[in-house]
Amino acid sequence: MTRNSPEREVVILMTDMVGYSQVSSGMTPEEIRDFLIDYHGRIHHIIHREECIPFEIEPSAGDGCLVIFDKRPGEDRAGICSRALATALRMAEAIADGSLAPTRMGILLGPITEAQLGTRMAKFGASFAVANRLEELCGHFGTDLLMDREVARHQKGFEKYLVTIAKISLTSVQHPMNVFTLYKPGIQNCPVHVDEAGLLKFIRMKNDAMEFFSGNLMLGIEPDFPRVREELLLTQKYFRELTGREDAGTERILEYIRETPFPADDFDQQGMKLMEKKRDSLGERLFHLSKELLRAMNPAFYHALVVDTEWERYFKLEWCKKGATIIKIDSVPDGIYYLDSGTALAFNGEGELLATMTAGAIFGEMAYFGKAQKRTATVTAKTDVVLRRISTEDFKKLPVIIEIFERIARARQREIAENLQHPSDMAVSSV
Structure with missing residues (x-):
């Protein structure tokens, strides 16, 4: 192998047909x-x-395609990046009108080099792997194309259509990536006749919210998940009213916040961590065994907790600051709480500590199964906490979930009664 080419900066457009394996599975080699x-x-x-x-x-020889854009004489980054994106947009338009099979596209500005390999020139560079990951991530975020920050920031003519997707980290890529896409009428799940002024408003709403998701150290903006969630819910509602459709990219961020409601310590630097899946045979076996044991013990609980998990969406995220009162003794119950992160304290009417609760604790169910139907303790946030609350109205819609929480409440009532008989053994882990 002889090195024949110095390193040069190019824009890589990596494509891959969606659903190729399924489409081709019944074809002959000639077909x-x-x-x-x-x-x-x-x-x-x-x-x-x-x-x-x-x-x-x-x-x-497969369903992928690699397009490399070189600079024209005297051309700057804006020129080459805009040419590449314009090409991707023409492909997106062809996908939308059905003249091209659904295709994912990743666009990246980066360095490559070339060398003679046998009878042909081979190209080398980490940029190819990153462009490939961008293309693969299109499926996760429900978009036809994704580009890195450098391609996005060097655009001419498309700036107002650019949409922030996320700042992400991948195990296969050494550095975090700021990822963007582009929305225009007729592509990217936007109807061809969508009101453009309305679409531009959606883009502004989405970008404003996402700045508080990833944060901006230069502007002193810290990640603020409660704010992001509220703004993205409004953004999704607006997009639905505008197009009659859901915006998949927005939904992915809302799902991430539901699963990870509090930023990790390194979130400012790393953003979302999208980890490639690794097989955990022990974990899979234990999970399968647990499901089967639950099925054997209580088929109704199994169906509610494993099969039909619609109930989970009723648990809404809430954030409380340190010192805030979450529930107040003798008040009418407004829901049942699951403590996702942080520490909360429960006190009786005399201000005596009843329990110290940490992540995983459930509280607030006692009021629904006692005679008074009132809160039996005051709960405050010892630290900033993240909660998941199911409201009284939603709770009453789910008979099996009611039965589960009733069992929890009865067990807790028995524990309290036993503690009253043996005060020296009183635990501080339950309300």
Whole structure:
């Protein structure tokens, strides 16, 4: 192998057909050949335009395509990045009108080099792997194309359509990536006749919210998940009213906040950590065994907790600051709480400490199963806490969940009665 080319900066457009394995599974080799020739021919037809030159298309025997955009003489980053995105947009338009099979696209500005390998020039660089990960992430965020920050920030003419997706970290990529996409009428789940002024308003709402998701150290903006959640819920509602559809990228962030309601210590630097899945055979066996044991002990509970998990969406996220009162003794119950993170304290009417509760604790259920139907303790936040609360109204819609919490309440009542008989053994782990 002889090195023949110095390092140069290019824009890489990596593509991959969506659902190729399923589409081709019933085809003969000849049918697959003809199908892929037609697919790649359509891509070549879209790309082979004067405004795209200079570029290279790497040959592929599969459903992927690698397009490399080189700089024109005297061209700056804005020029090459805008040409690459314009090409991706033409592909997105072809996908939308059905003239090109659904395809994911990752766009990255980065360095590559070349060397003679046998009879052909081979290209090398970590940029290819990163562009490939961007393309793969399109499926996760429900978009046709994703680009890195450098491609996004060097755009000419498309700036107002750029949408922040997230700042993410991957185990296979050494550094975090700020990821963007672009929304225009007729592409990216936007109806062709969508009101453009309304779409631009959605983009502003989404970008404003996302700045408080990833944070901005230069501007002194810290990640603020409660604020992001409220703003993204409004953004999603607006997009639904505007288009009649859900915005998948917004939903992914809301799901992330539901699963991770408090930023990790390194979130400012790392953002979302999307870990590649690794097989955990022991964990899988234990999970399967636990499900089967639950099925054997109580089929109704099994169905509610494992099969039909619709109840989970009724538990709404809430954030409380240190010192805040979560529930007050003798008040009418407004829901049952699950402590997701932080520490909370329970006190009786005399101000005596009844319990110290940490992540995983459930409280507030006693009021629903006692004679008075009132709160039996005051609970305050010892630290900043994240809670999941199911309201009284939603709680009453779920008979099996009512039965589960009634069992928890009865067990707690028995524990309290036993503690009253043996004060020296009183635990501080339950309300």
